[in-house]
Amino acid sequence: MVEKFLVGGEWRTSDEILAVMFPYDGSQAGAVYMATEQDLDDATAAALRGFEITRKLPAYKRTEILMNLHRLMQERFDDLVNTMIMEGGKNYKTAVSETTRALQTILVSAEEARRIEGEVLSIDWTPAGEGRQGFVKRVPIGVVLGITPFNYPINLACHKLGPAIAVGNSIIIKPPEQTPLSSILLAELILEAGYPPEALSVVPCYGPRAERMVLDPRIAMLSFTGSAAVGWMLKGKAGRKKVALELGGNAGAIVHNDADLDNAVSRISVGGFANAGQNCISVQRVLIHHDVYEEFVDSLIPAVEALKVGDPRDKDTDVGPLISMRDAERAESWVNEALDQGATMLIGGERNGTLMPPVVLSQIHPDMKVACQEIFAPVLTVMPYQDWDEAVATINDSDYGLQAGVFTNDIKRIMDAWDRIEVGGLQVNDVSTFRVDHMPYGGVKGSGFGREGVKYTIEEMTEPRLMVLNLT
Numbered sequence: 001m002v003e004k005f006l007v008g009g010e011w012r013t014s015d016e017i018l019a020v021m022f023p024y025d026g027s028q029a030g031a032v033y034m035a036t037e038q039d040l041d042d043a044t045a046a047a048l049r050g051f052e053i054t055r056k057l058p059a060y061k062r063t064e065i066l067m068n069l070h071r072l073m074q075e076r077f078d079d080l081v082n083t084m085i086m087e088g089g090k091n092y093k094t095a096v097s098e099t100t101r102a103l104q105t106i107l108v109s110a111e112e113a114r115r116i117e118g119e120v121l122s123i124d125w126t127p128a129g130e131g132r133q134g135f136v137k138r139v140p141i142g143v144v145l146g147i148t149p150f151n152y153p154i155n156l157a158c159h160k161l162g163p164a165i166a167v168g169n170s171i172i173i174k175p176p177e178q179t180p181l182s183s184i185l186l187a188e189l190i191l192e193a194g195y196p197p198e199a200l201s202v203v204p205c206y207g208p209r210a211e212r213m214v215l216d217p218r219i220a221m222l223s224f225t226g227s228a229a230v231g232w233m234l235k236g237k238a239g240r241k242k243v244a245l246e247l248g249g250n251a252g253a254i255v256h257n258d259a260d261l262d263n264a265v266s267r268i269s270v271g272g273f274a275n276a277g278q279n280c281i282s283v284q285r286v287l288i289h290h291d292v293y294e295e296f297v298d299s300l301i302p303a304v305e306a307l308k309v310g311d312p313r314d315k316d317t318d319v320g321p322l323i324s325m326r327d328a329e330r331a332e333s334w335v336n337e338a339l340d341q342g343a344t345m346l347i348g349g350e351r352n353g354t355l356m357p358p359v360v361l362s363q364i365h366p367d368m369k370v371a372c373q374e375i376f377a378p379v380l381t382v383m384p385y386q387d388w389d390e391a392v393a394t395i396n397d398s399d400y401g402l403q404a405g406v407f408t409n410d411i412k413r414i415m416d417a418w419d420r421i422e423v424g425g426l427q428v429n430d431v432s433t434f435r436v437d438h439m440p441y442g443g444v445k446g447s448g449f450g451r452e453g454v455k456y457t458i459e460e461m462t463e464p465r466l467m468v469l470n471l472t
């Protein structure tokens with residue numbers, strides 16, 4: 001069956017069909033019609049009409065629609081999980097946790113829809129303002145274009161859809177070409193939940209075609225999650241529209257000599273390999289104080305060895321396939337290049353198609369690709385350090401700055417790390433991979449622009465509007 005796409009509430013077909021492949025064995029998992037340029041223009045026109053309806057929806061109604069969506073997603077939980085397993089090769093455990101998180105994102109959006117408050121301002125700070133009273137309210141920004149990546153196709157779409165509905169924007173989702181089916185399923189549920197149909201489009205197409213919407217001045221905001229290369233390129237083309245970018249990283253962890261090593265090993269062996277390392281906050285660079293380096297590595301290797309690699313449909317698989325053969329070959333070539341440059345493989349194994357067994361590398365130079373670029377695969381590097389300042393400097397020696405983890409029980413070091421580590425979020429006694437969906441989330445440097453996390457997205461998706469009453 002070929003899935004239709006959605007343009008302003010209307011399900012459409014086209015002459016182009018995109019086959020969606022199961023990354024584990026290359027079999028076909030489904031197919032979707034692709035939106036044409038005309039469909040994208042129609043989606044924008046419908047979104048403008050839809051916004052005239054959604055911007056007038058009262059808060060209780062927006063909350064009710066999001067609560068309906070929450071209930072429908074609970075009812076279709078297994079379908080959401082299975083769609084992600086088949087189109088993205090996501091292992092069952094991660095697919096369940098992503099769907100659970102997506103439910104939370106929608107629930108928090110329903111709650112926040114009631115809390116879009118304003119401010120009362122005194123204007124009479126100067127004689128010119130005497131006798132005047134100011135008020136600020138937040139108004140929905142208009143048409144939002146959400147472009148989403150393959151690696152968390154449901155929750156990251158919900159991070160755009162939930163806040164957009166909460167404030168009364170209309171929204172067009174451009175899903176990734178590898179995993180469009182889960183966005184189509186979400187669209188069905190949002191319509192059933194009662195959002196005005198004109199206000200919602202989901203338009204699968206190859207990336208470059210979507211640039212016409214990025215260029216279109218009628219779209220008020222681009223909310224992009226994906227790679228740094230594409231995100232920053234699109235920001236350069238977005239003109240006057242508001243832009244939010246959630247991009248990649250090569251996150252680091254510092255394990256100091258006073259840390260609880262069992263906790264560090266247990267968190268890092270999960271955080272480096274969850275979703276087969278295809279995670280913008282995956283732990284990639286681990287810096288370990290030289291006093292505890294041997295002990296840490298000796299415990300890490302068996303913990304990584306215990307991860308089960310295989311069929312993502314199996315309930316006990318920890319590490320499933322990479323999204324495509326091309327991505328698996330690229331990651332393998334970076335590992336081989338590092339080995340040629342002097343790295344040592346502490347654990348690894350033969351790649352089998354898209355399945356890449358977890359790799360841990362030591363003897364790392366900071367300029368190896370496995371250290372300085374985003375590998376987006378189940379690959380971890382370990383490096384000893386002599387002193388704390390050197391570890392902080394190494395973490396900061398990166399084009400990226402999304403999240404980082406530090407393992408120490410010394411409060412002064414914790415506060416120092418919080419001051420000096422250049423990231424959007426610091427996790428203490430935990431890994432960069434930790435995220436709950438209401439916290440502010442986003443990066444500095446190459447990792448992004450703006451913050452997600454429902455309340456913070458709501459701020460980005462609204463404009464403050466001032467009114468001053470002259471009472472003289």
Ligand code: NAD
Nearest residue numbers: 148149150175176207208210211226227230246247248280
């Ligand atoms: P990608 O940049 O290749 O694609 C992301 C989206 O952009 C897709 O929908 C794609 O079709 C679209 N796109 C590509 N070229 C385009 C163009 N010219 N114009 C308009 N749209 C275009 O990223 P990906 O491979 O799908 O995802 C992996 C990347 O996403 C990694 O770098 C990862 O770190 C990042 N990511 C970041 C976060 C975050 O919240 N910070 C979350 C998940 C993934």
